[in-house]
Amino acid sequence: MAALWGGRFSGGPAEALQALNDSIGFDWRLAPYDIAASQAHARVLRRAGLLTEEECDTLVEALAVLGAEVASGDFAPRPGDEDVHTALERGLVEKLGDLGGKLRAGRSRNDQIATDLRLYARDAAKGLTADLVALVEALSAQAEGHLYDPAPGMTHLQHAQPITIGHQLLAHAQGFLRDLDRLRDWDKRAAVCPLGSGALSGSSLPLDPAAVAAELGFDSPAPNSVDAVADRDFAAELAFIGAQIGVHLSRLGEEVILWSSQEFGWVTLDDAFSTGSSIMPQKKNPDVAELARGKAGRLVGNLTSLLVTLKGLPFAYNKDLQEDKEPVFDTLDNLALLLPATTGMVATLRFNTERPAASAPTGFSLATEIADWLVRKGVPFRDAHEVAGSCVALCEKESLDLHELSDEQLEGVSGHLDGSVREVLTVEGALAGRTTPGSTGPEAVKAQLAQVKDRAAEFGGKSDLHRAPTGPGEDAAGRRISPTGPRTSQKRS
Missing domain, CATH: 1.10.275.10 (Fumarase/aspartase (N-terminal domain))
Structure with a gap:
């Protein structure tokens, strides 16, 4: 032929x-x-x-x-x-x-490929949504089991203030919830059908693009035939969402890598989601977390590749657009591999809660409690901050912790201080004092957990992204079909 x-x-x-x-x-x-x-x-x-x-x-x-x-x-x-x-x-x-x-008759490969890619992307976004929901649920389950377990909260990777393990895990869940929002919002813009636009100018045949759009599950036909065959905003935006998911996975992976190190010792990885060494028999490596970190660069690269392809193209179709598919395919394929593995790793983590609890008050992480205690007594925070810093300096000089300062030493730092300040110099007191919404206090974290579960449930079960009764990529019975065959595991040396 x-x-x-x-x-x-x-x-x-x-x-x-x-x-x-x-x-x-x-x-x-x-x-x-x-x-x-x-x-x-x-x-x-x-x-x-x-x-x-x-x-x-x-x-x-x-x-x-x-x-x-x-x-x-x-x-x-x-x-x-x-x-x-x-x-x-x-x-x-x-x-x-x-x-x-x-x-x-009445169609071109230009409007065909623009339609096919939209259909594929919208279908794949449903699977991506389900995988993200599963990860949020795994983070929520771990957070629920560690709502009250303290850990050192860090900025600049230095001890800052005590928080709870549950609060830290839910911080990651919030990013993935935003990714779910992005997918839902993206689908509204992707729900435009190019078929009927022909090569670029529409058709002289009496076609009905609105009927085609409705049958294929789109919200509307394309409003401009030139834009319809030229537009790849939906592909670039999906690649951006994929890159952002990759960044969130990378940041989660980095923390798991740190937490599982000998120096931290906060978590133990399950054997099913870690690997060993070909030469060192004692090793247990966080490969899932490292691949999450490593693949983020690949996903960002896919976005960059697509944007550079699009940036100089005149309207309407150009053969350059043949380069639009592989970055999108690669992003979706890699997330389809990475998200379930990350979910399994998170779900099977075992937290060694004694280690983070023991280190929660170290590094003078309770110094802010002194400043806040002084503020409640009417001392301006500017002055309170200086007083708390002077307490830290004295402790470093005398090799003491904050709660070990004597009444005389406290009063010597500032006349505003006395021995009763020790009431707030405990991790439990610091956590209990955090009562504002979104903070690390027990009640605030419980409320946040409920919010995360509710938000995840919005996307769970039947996705609110488009799905036709018998959608593209399914046979007449609604079974999934894949022209590329079953997905195989990636092999690494």
Whole structure:
């Protein structure tokens, strides 16, 4: 079968051009979405009087059979298939002859690929949402088990003020909740259907883009045909969300790496989510956390690659846009691997609570309690801060902790101080005193935990992202189909 564009050419493309030009090596995963869009297009052609009802039914049924063959692997690309559209049209023509060629009327690969990629991205976003919810739930479960367990809160990686382990874990959950919000918000902008825009100017045929959009689960057809085939904002924005998720995973991974080190000793990694050394038999390595940290750079790179591709393109379609898919695919594939592994690591962490509890008051982390105690007695905070700092300096000089200062030493630092200040110089007192919303006090953390659970539940179960009753990428029974086959584990040396 000839290429879709060969009519005005006297010969085929050079081998080097063919190798450069072909995208079938990576866009074949879009086959289920291209088939779903083709079925919707066939019905629109029938309503426009360009297909008979019998022809339409035959096309739709043949496309369904072709989709099942794609899913099973019985139909696959072969040499000469430039892209997913070429391969599927070949398959359709092989089944139906000239009738298969009628489906191309009123559409272009330009609006086809823009539609297919949106369908794929919106479908993949549902899986990404489910994986994020699972991670938030794992963080919440760990936080609930350690609501009252103290740890040193840190800034600049130096002891700052006591907090609880639960509070620290819920801090990570908040970032992932924002990622879920971004996905939901992104989907509203991605729910625009380009099909019907043709190459760039629409169609002279009496088509109904609104009907196609509705059938494919979009909110509306594209308002401008040139923008419809040129726009890849949705891809760049999804790559940004993926990069931001990667950054959040990296920061969580970095803390787990620190917590599991001998120097910290706060957590023990489960054997199922850690690895060993080929030479040092005692090693237990936090590979999941390290890969979370490492893959963040890859996800940021995918975003950068896509933005640089788009930045200088004139409207409408340009072949540069062939480079839009692999960054998006790679981001989604890597998050699909990374999120479940991170969730498993978090869910199976065992906290050695004695270690963080013992270090919570060290490093003079209760110094702020002295300042706040003085403020409650009417001392301006500027002065209170200086007094607390002088207490720290005295302790360093005398090798004492704050609560070990004598009444005489306290009074020698400031006439505002006396022995009763020791009432606040405990970790328990410091935590109990934090009562403002969002703070690390026990009641505040309990309230935050409830809020995180409620927010996660908003995205749990049936995703509020678009999902058609029988969506693209599913067979007639709603089962998932994947033209790329089952996902395999990544191997590392």
